[in-house]
Amino acid sequence: MSPKTAEQYRSQTTPTWCKDCGDYKVLDALTAAMAKLELEPDDTVLTAGVGCASRLPFYTNTYGFHTVHGRALPAAIGTKVANKERTVISVGGDGDGFSIGGNHFIHASRKNPNITYIIMDNEIYALTKGQNSPTSHEDLLTKINPYEVVEDRINPVLMALSFNTSFIARGFCEDQEQLTDMIVQAIKHPGFAFVHVLSPCTQYNLKVTYDSLRKRIKQLPEDHDTSDRIISMKYAMTHEPLYMGIFYKDVRLTLHDKLEHLRGMSLDDIGNPSEYTIQDVMKQFE
Ligand SMILES: Cc1ncc(C[n+]2csc(CCOP(=O)(O)OP(=O)(O)O)c2C)c(N)n1
Structure with a gap:
């Protein structure tokens, strides 16, 4: 019989994440979603690359595949192709998913495998102690660019919309109910489902805090048409405010x-x- 509560989807391993890391809350929302869907742990596979966020599969009692940096998606696609009955969920950070692993995002969107991809975006490489990631704000000075940042940041939701990813949502780790519901819908969606989660790092990116994010976020209008990619792009264009909710759904x-x-x-x-x-x-x- 499948577990009934979020706690029952947790493993015995204690997370090595720092105090107040947003990833704890993503783990809470993901396990709550698993409980809502009554997923069978033996039929569920989590794949991840490398990074703090990518450690998440250690902390669930499902199958887990800790691959190499940036390769969570190929492992997930292979797993799903080999056995379509498995629920396959990839997890990782913004560096893993958009930097070294960015190309896989494009091709997963083109292939449209029936898997879910959750990116915990802290706008930094945290495991390696604080280098700029593709989503870092242009003003974020770190030890690798102490004077000035020379690269622009990417916009993950807009990027996914341009790749025609078949389900696209953005949530905030502190908004547990909304995030849990989003993950439930993403797992149920028949196709490649991307959930971009704002998940602050309390150690290496002190510019992106729970408070600063709370001030920036705004909900998509209740009547937002999730079948309209152009309107979704308009909402995705802005970093201020950062719109939250389900942007786009396309069943194909x-x-x-x-x-x-x-x-x-x-x-x-x-x-x-x-x-x-x-x-x-x-x-x-x-
Ligand atoms: C091929 C390769 N290059 C670089 C690294 C070093 N490395 C490990 S994790 C990481 C970045 C992780 O950042 P992110 O994916 O944003 O996750 P976070 O730690 O912030 O959760 C890097 C560069 C590596 N392990 N393998």
């Missing part, structure tokens, strides 16, 4: 649907591939 064929179609085609149109010899295949290249 998933990677699995397309692969099934392809499998069907190979049987109907060209016969059983196992009847082919290597010579038959080589002939096609003569």
Whole structure:
């Protein structure tokens, strides 16, 4: 029988996150969402790259795959392709997801696998003790750029909208109820679902605090049309205010649907591939 409470989805491992790290709250919301959906831990897989946020799978009692830096998504897609019955959720930080792993985000959006991707955005590389990330504010001076920042920041939600990611939401880790509901909807969404979570680091980015975020955020209007990508882009354009809520949803064929179609085609149109010899295949290249 699947667990009934969020606590029952936690592992015995004590998080190594710093005091008041936003990632604790993301873990709370994710496990609450798992409890709401009554996910079976044995049928649930979390994949992650490297970073403080990417440690999250250690703290749940599901299967977990701590991959290498930036590679949470390929592992998740492979897991889902191998077994579509599994609920697959990728987690990680803004550095992992948008810097070294940024290309995978583009291609996951194109493939549209039925997985969920939760990015805990603290606008810094925290595990490596404070370097600028792709989402860092242009004024954030750190030890790698003590005088001036020379790169612009990216806008994750706008980026996802431009890639036509099939579910896009943004939440604040302190708003547990909304974040839990967003994660529930993301997991239920048939396709690649991206949840951008504002999750402050209390050690290495003192410019992005719970208070400063609280002042910047604003809810999307209740009547926001989540099927309208252009309107969603307008809301996503601004960093001030930062709009919260579900920006966009589009139900279309998933990677699995397309692969099934392809499998069907190979049987109907060209016969059983196992009847082919290597010579038959080589002939096609003569
Ligand atoms: C190939 C590779 N390059 C660099 C690193 C060092 N490294 C580990 S975590 C990390 C950044 C993590 O930042 P983020 O993903 O934002 O997560 P956070 O720690 O802030 O939660 C870096 C650069 C690494 N482990 N592997």
